[in-house]
């Protein structure tokens with residue numbers, strides 16, 4: 011394959027032509043030769059030096075690189091659509107991307123700064139390291155140094171130790187539980203920065219905003235890890251594209267590269283991640299995954315044809331413990347093996363049926379029958395999870411409210427015992443017409459549409475609701491950070507109000523070509 015030194019060449023051995031070629035407002039991509047040359051010679055080959063200083067011959071001068079423009083990367087959260095809990099017992103599950111995303115804005119500072127800063131304002135983290143003080147010697151030691159295309163499956167204890175003094179000084183005055191959140195996010199970044207960068211890495215500010223609720227089982231940590239990985243690989247010039255006419259296998263290769271380092275980010279936050287969340291956040295769409303043998307990595311198949319489906323995501327805001335819910339199922343299985351196993355087998359059959367349905371030649375997501383197939387199986391999957399004992403009165407209440415409105419099919423997602431539920435929305439023509447369960451016998455208010463009524467009730471009862479889609483794009487790049495001819499600055503980005511504020515600013519609804527994705 012002829013790999014060159016870290017960050018210089020694409021994996022095909024050719025100098026990178028990564029296609030990030032938007033050159034608005036005078037900004038150039040790292041590969042934009044004519045702008046680079048113009049900036050490097052700017053003023054220095056003028057016949058007379060204006061300050062009277064002795065002129066240095068051109069060949070003795072240092073070339074100064076223009077600052078890279080600010081750019082943004084983004085990655086989605088995920089939800090388990092079918093098969094949670096069963097997956098713990100070796101069955102298959104399907105997880106899909108949701109349209110709630112994290113965004114990482116990278117701003118390069120002038121060379122004189124020599125600092126790298128994290129401004130992760132959702133969690134109140136604001137930390138700066140001097141690049142020079144970081145443990146480069148440990149990370150660049152020949153026995154330790156990783157290449158951008160390497161596959162790292164565990165963290166190196168010696169490197170973690172070298173990094174530790176630079177993590178323990180993060181947010182020293184914060185409350186312990188907040189400090190833990192800050193330190194895990196900072197570790198995820200720093201391990202990747204030290205692995206993919208060098209002492210000569212440009213001084214930068216990495217500002218992060220996310221629309222994904224943290225710790226709700228929606229893959230917030232994987233989403234930020236994917237953003238960090240993609241941003242650092244772009245800065246290392248280790249990615250080609252994304253551009254619309256990119257060859258499928260090349261797109262796949264870039265996604266794989268991002269995913270590998272995102273997994274390293276996840277290792278820093280979670281210790282033993284399965285790798286499924288970062289795979290969904292990188293690739294988007296959905297994945298089928300199964301882990302029969304815990305000593306081996308899971309089987310993960312990206313379902314690139316998974317349809318973009320309208321989804322209502324409802325957070326009960328009820329704290330849950332994944333470990334406690336997993337233990338409940340294990341207990342049931344121990345006491346009633348035949349019963350529990352048949353429930354787990356039924357869940358597996360649901361996942362397989364959905365997989366067969368969406369991968370079949372005649373699957374059409376605009377067809378009501380196809381959507382009903384997926385929706386009905388969601389309802390059944392929820393019933394089976396309830397039988398396993400992992401629902402919660404709040405989950406049952408919200409399921410009832412959604413059934414009453416007749417707008418779609420609902421199931422809990424993730425561990426249960428609280429947390430979130432998802433509703434696959436019926437095509438609009440069918441909403442409110444086919445009520446499920448008890449709801450079929452309740453009169454509807456004539457004043458409000460079923461959806462309006464539902465939203466009011468959910469809000470009244472303290473549920474948080476997110477309208478999103480399932481199965482959208484994975485990691486995306488906005489290079490430079492310009493939407494509708496307007497540059498997105500760090501202060502606007504960090505102060506945009508709430509989830510809506512940041513999405514309004516960066517999602518580029520009215521500038522559809524601005525964001526680029528690898529779409530194999």
Ligand SMILES: Nc1ncnc2c1ncn2[C@@H]1O[C@H](COP(=O)(O)OP(=O)(O)O)[C@@H](O)[C@H]1O
Nearest residue numbers: 130132191194195220224225226227229230231
């Ligand atoms: N918006 C964010 N800003 C900074 N760090 C984040 C953000 N979202 C997630 N994280 C990091 O990921 C961790 C959350 O991971 P986890 O508890 O597994 O939640 P989830 O299930 O949402 O991934 C946080 O402690 C923090 O370190």
Ligand SMILES: C[C@@](O)(CCOP(=O)(O)O)CC(=O)O
Nearest residue numbers: 094095097098227332424425
């Ligand atoms: C219950 C389980 O299947 C999913 C847990 O999901 P979460 O922690 O709610 O994101 C456990 C697992 O797969 O590790």
